Amino acid sequence: MLVFEFKTYGNSSQFDAVGEAIRTAQFVRNSCLRYWIDNPKKNKYDLNKYCAVLAATFPFADELNSQARQASAERAWAAISRFYENCKKKIPGKKGYPQFHKDCRSVEYKSTGWKLDPDRRSITFTDKKGIGKLKLKGTRDLHFYQINQIKRVRLVKRADGIYVQFCIDVNRTENTEPTGNTIGLDVGLKEYYTDSYGVTVENPKFLRKGERVFKRSQRRVSKKVKGSKNRGKARQTLGKRHLKISRQRKDHAVKLARCVVQSNDLIAYEDLRIKNMVQNHCLAKSINDASWYQFRVWLEYFGKVFQRVTVAVNPQYTSQECSSCGEIVKKTLSTRTHACQCGCLMDRDFNAARNILSRGLGTVGHTGTLALDANNALGELTPTLVGEILPQQVGSVNKESPRLDSWGVSTGL
Known part of the structure; x- marks a missing residue:
């Protein structure tokens, strides 16, 4: 599934209609959640049926496309099912009981309620909300895909405007030649990561660098009167600052993950529990600024695209x-040099990266990436699930896994 995003252009009345559609979708989602709270035995199909009751009761709900209402009900059920799964897994702490949304920023259409123009440069929403025709601006070309491949269309409201997302049903794969390299990554706060070859990547620290501008924008918001237009303008400016930082983090994670995956046949990285780590109030801001989880998600995504093996180790x-x-x-934590009695003296992160690669090779076996079949190269036989514990995910192919005494580039691959 590919998601292409375009910025939309229209008049103020159209954007007001988009805001009304988003608020209606939020109302349907919260109403379905309340319906489930009052009737806990209801399932997903009962929530979809309840959308028709809401449309018959509230005229503004009837103005929204029927499949858009069902998509909002599916969002409510996604939160409910996630809560059930967490209870079954008996995860520690809070189980994520479904909450009511207060500031929803998107509405999702399925196969109806919208029509894409033949030039693929504009889209028309045909429900009764009055959104009408919106122009699209982006770098992606939708002419490569058929209309029936577009499964979902989302209207997303951000600080700098309204965006349209197209969810296209297509499998993305790229055939690349094996490199014969393996790598272990140890992420950190001083350097973004240190690999098993001793190469380090600088931590960009986007939030720290722009913190002065953030504080100034936040002070301007706090000085304005609540409910005034000037406060709304100040909040929008602050939102744009946050949006810029999030886009910088994503761009950095995507480019870095793609480079790492294309250059190696096997990538081993730590299965970190970011949710637990940010409970340390001294390091929470720096950990969130590093966005390790986003980097891991893109590593696993590009691993499937380029048919590389990605392993999350303990x-x-x-x-x-x-x-x-x-x-x-x-x-x-302040000791940055590893000094052992055996005479090994190296940087702390470099030592950790070598251990991560050794454990990663012990997980998939020392058979070599070139000997892996297509399914194993895609990670289908040994998947690494985000947030799961490694021993519960995959079994070791080679349990003995001898230690790499001579550390070289080949490492058996």
Whole structure:
């Protein structure tokens, strides 16, 4: 599934209609959630049927496309089913009980309620909300895909305007030659990551660099009277600042992940629990600014696109264990050099990256990427699920997994 995004252009009345459609979708979603709370035995299909009751009761709900109402009900059921799954897995802490949305920013249409012009440069929404025809501006070309391949169309409201997203049903794969390289990545706050070859990538720290502008924009918001137009303008300016930072983080993660995946046949990285790590109030801002989770998501995505093996390993003792002899060397977070009795002296992150690669090779076996079949190269036989514990995901193909005494580029691949 590919998602193409275009910025839309129209008049103020059209954008007001888009806002009304988004608020209606939020109302339907919250109403379906309330219906489930009052009737816990209701399922997904009962929520879809309840959309017709809402349309008959409220005229503004009837103005929204019927499939858009069903999509809002599906959003409510997605939150409910996620809560049920967390309860079944018995995850520690809060289970994520479904909450009512207060500031929804998107509405989703299925196969009806919209019509794409033949030139693929504008789209017309045909429901009773009065959105009408919106011009599209973007770098993607929709002429390569058929209309029946577009499964969903979303209207997304952001600080700098309204966007249209097209969800296209197509499998993206690219055939590339094997490189014969393997790599282990140890992410950090000082450097963005250190690989098993000792190469480091600088941490961009987008939030830290723009913090002065953020604080000034936040002070301007706090000084304005609540409910005034000037406060609304100040909030919009602040929203644009946040939007710029998020786009910088995404651009950095996408380009870096693509480069790493294209250059290696196997990528091993830590299965970090970011949700638990940000509970440390001293490091929470820096961890969120690094956006490690987004980098991991794009690593796994490009791993499937370029048919590479991506392995998430258990991060326990990767910094404490010596990559040469295997002894545990205790060190605090401020100790940046690994010094072992065996004579191994290297940077702390470099040592951790070597251990991560060793564990990753022990997970998939030392058979070599060139000998893996197509399914295993795509990660279908040994998938790595985000947020899952590694021993519960995959079994070790080679349980002995001898330690790499001579650390070289080949490493058996």
